[in-house]
Amino acid sequence: MIAAAAIAIPLLCAGLVLVRPLDRLARLIAVIAAVVVASCGAAPLFLAGPALRWHAPWAPAFGMGYRLEIDVLSGLFLIATGLGSAVGAASAGRVGHRRAYFSLSCVMLAALAGTFAARDLAMFIACWEISLVPLVALVSVWGARQRRAVARETAAHVLVGSALFTVGAAALALARGTLDLALLGQRPVAGAGQVLPALLIIAACAARLPLFPFHGWLPRLFTAAPAPVAIAAAAGMGATGVYAVLRVALPLMPQGVTALAPGLVAIAAAGALYTALLATRQDDLRARIGYTAVSLHGLCALAVFVGTATSLRGAVILALSAALVVPALLAIAAMQRRRVGSFALAGAGGLASSAPELATLATVATLGALGLPGGGVFAGAALVLVGSFERSPVASVVASLVLIVSAFGGSSALRRSFDGPPLARGRDLSWPERILVAPLIVGLILLGVAPALATDRLGADALPSIEAVP
């Protein structure tokens, strides 16, 4: 029931915000929906058993069913998504057509929750795809310049991946007569037959993460989308790509992934470095954050494709950290924009003199994103690099350069925004702004100082290492 509630309650809230006079409380309702999702994600840390599952028939003739379950792995991602979505909803100030806006936000949250909770491959794909619809609508209607083109580009990228994912799922349904992930895992397809489905599913994940060379849509989405929408998308979208590999590709097609691993590892490592370099060249803060996010997800992809036990744990920590720190950076960028008037670094400078708390917050978040010890990114990246070195030392060395490049880029952005003569002046943080980002920063630090809180709860079979593959 808790698994169903994680989807049903956001959907209910999506309907509630359309009803007058509840629409006046639309923002609060959306925040509550996100908090509920995060709470459902925390449930497996305290509960076990049937309360965390829900099943119903869907289309048995095609092997499809409504199957939901929240375990520790999906729960962690739900917590991160819920927190990020809550921050996104809370940061939405005055919006036109607020009923439609918050309704679509709740639908997107429900779809992302469904992606993490789904235990049927058809339902996974359905939630995976349907989460794109409200995102595209939000960007198309409420976005900034070039919003329509960016929305179509995002849709095209992600849908191509989804289409291939669907073909892969159809192949599995044909081979096994079911799309139940548990049953598929018990009877995996024979070795050579895993390669094509693995390739199709990883292609879908590559578009979603996104992975080089399919990465361009995410930074452009961040620049075109309203900041609250970008925050919510950053919390959930990239994480679903990592989650899909951990939940679907690796458990069901370990030999297929192993066969494809050398090429994928190389692409992931090179892509992470390339996008980190691109981030340093961006003048728009949102684009810079977007490329940083792509770079972090590239490291996650490296970890999952290497597939050792250590690297997989690192991937989980890093993906969760990215789901917390990227929304935090976007929220801080929005605060900066309110004071400076634009997201461009060219017009910023010296903000620290008038907004020292904002400067401090931005510094903490930026250093957290760059992998400073004490943050979740450091803990995750360390595990990723150590775990990857066992199997792919070259890729690991290339990936380690990402942290160095990112440090240059991040410190440069901080210096241009806050140091030097004051080109812009703005008031310091207000109490709502302080509270807004706090949960994300606290979560990031918690993952950094006590990552075992997350990884120790994962069972031995929660992360299917390919070290066990013969």
Add this chain to the structure above:
Amino acid sequence: MTRAARAMIAIAASALGVGAAVRFAGHDALGGALRGDGLSVLLSALTAVCVATAILLDLDREDGGAQLRALLSGAGAVLLAMAGDLRVFAVGLALLVAPLQAPPAPAGPRTRWVRSLAIAAVAPGLALAGAALIAGEGSFDVGAIAAVASPSGRVGIACLLAALGVALARPPALVGQPGADGGSPGRLAGTTTLPAIGAFGGLLRMSAPLTLAAPALGLDWTACVAVFAAILVTVPTLAALGERSLRRTAMWASLSQSGYCAMALASPAGSTAVLFALAAAPLLTLGLCAVVAALPSPDPARSDLAGLARRHPGLVVALAALLLAQAGAPFTSGFIAKLGVLEAALAAQLAWLAIAGALTSVLWAVIFLRIIQISVDAGPGTVRAARLPRWVAAGIAIAVLAVGVVPGPLLEIARQTRF
């Protein structure tokens, strides 16, 4: 007699036809010339829904012949679905295409009208020729196709398949000719749905004997259907990319949907998928036709949708649901149909076809996204949509979503349908 009364009589007549099909299910008639099995019942019901919708969409028009044309074409589609005899097949094909293709009255030069009639006679003529050539081997029974061995018999089979192909593709092509039907939305609905139902009904009747006859004819039936499906899926999609007219977009979409149905036909084990897709596809096309009918212009362009959301947000939501379902979005009937079709194609070792079909659905999603974006654009907001078509579109959108969330009943019907 008022227009409403005529429409009600026509709708009642089509409902009566379905009732008769259900009543006599399991019993063949005319010595097996008319099959009374599950396929007949299913396609009769589907035809009745299409005919009723076409009649409703034309309710506001002064066209007394609209109901008659819809009923005749519907009868033709049902006859094709029930055909156990090649003569019935030919008559059904004639009834199906003639009312849709032949212009309602001699408008313009007489020679053009005669030429239109001649073109309308192509499909029935091919069917008659094919029936005669196959019958020369012994029997008019559809099952006689399995025993065809002579060159004339092969030509006969080719004529039958060509007749079905022309019936499927030609009437929708008329949609592209401005003024061919005076902008009748009912005729648009009939033209884009009934030929597909009738053609696939006929093809399903012939599929079993064709599969048996294929080795003797030196024909790879699966490959032929696969190539046909690939063309039917991709060509309309590419044509729709630059299309401005909503009517022609609906036409291309209906042809592409037929291609998806054909994908499932390539697999011997794809009957459930074919029937489900065949049941789902016309509904989507009807919904789109209802939206077109709601707009004031007889041949609306995509730009005519600008500002529609301001005045008719519900219609835009319905339009979005229908378009997303056409692209196979989750929790719509299109998603269930898409997955079933892909499974069927993969079962026939046609991975290339499955991938092509999946990728064309992405193109459709991008096309439809553009249309939806136009409809929520900040346009003048002066578009007044007609009430009845709005309700029809909303009803179909709800049905499409309901089938997507709870597809069990329709899937069970498709699974248990025998032919």
